[in-house]
Amino acid sequence: MAQLTCSSCGLVAEDDDLVCRGCSGNLSRSVGARYPVGQDDQAEEEQPRVCPHCGAPVPVPTNQVCVVCQRMLGEVRPSRTADAGERGVDVYSTRRDAPTAVLRIRFGAVERTVTPGSTLLLGRAPAAHTTHGLLERYDNVSRQHATVGLEPDGTAWVRDEHSTNGTFVNGSPASPGARTPLRDGDVLRLAADCTLGIAVDRPGEGGGR
Missing domain, CATH: 2.60.200.20 (Tumour Suppressor Smad4)
Structure with a gap:
């Protein structure tokens, strides 16, 4: 059986929990958790994903809040690092426009x-x-x-x-x-x-x- 995690904070929950013990958020059991993931889906999820604000790894794809900086994730993009061992930081979120005159x-x-x-x-x-x-x-x-x-x-x-x-x-x-x-x-x-x-x-x- 797939392990249930909180979609907001990523805390692992017990099977009979209705509310997250960490953030008190409602626990939703997605349909995907009850059925085997296809091979194509597995390949897609294997790509590392990071928080666009602090670069911390996102442990659960459905997380809405970063487990490290507690900011809303929004659209989470794959890591853009050349070294797989280096923690990825989203280049789209770190880019800033040139200073205005x-x-x-x-x-x-x-x-x-x-x-x-x-x-x-x-x-x-x-x-x-x-x-x-x-x-x-x-x-x-x-x-x-x-x-x-x-x-x-x-x-x-x-x-x-x-x-x-x-x-x-x-x-x-x-x-x-x-x-x-x-x-x-x-x-x-x-x-x-x-x-x-x-x-x-x-x-x-x-x-x-």
Whole structure:
């Protein structure tokens, strides 16, 4: 007869137990436990399986909680180790996306931040609510002068919104309606004398100034 184990904590239970003695969870007797496992199923289950959080072996395929770290297992994938003697850690759960960048626009002592996937309107119009108070003294800056943005991959840009007196990156004019790349340390100028500093911070890469 197949040995009954708790599907939550993996504790071995007696045949007449209805509740797990370890975690007090209900014990379910699966149909597969009462019938012989086919040869194909045995081959599949022989492949080592590990916790996606801590890499500990999963003793029972139906476990829902890791017996070591007590976290929910979710989808448990086979071990991805080259050495069969090494404890496997799921490469899918340990992979992390690259650190995201932050775009900082500096108006002298004042700074505005743009996060990945966001934009910031530069100008004197009320619609540019985060900058119009800072730029209103520049009469040659348009009400909706330019937009700066940061892509999810960390690419920063500026787009001149068909302003009257133009937008410049390091002294070069930006084409109206088109995105011009911005890099850490660039100088952004609106019209003739409104100069803004550009900083692109990338955690772990020493970005920003």
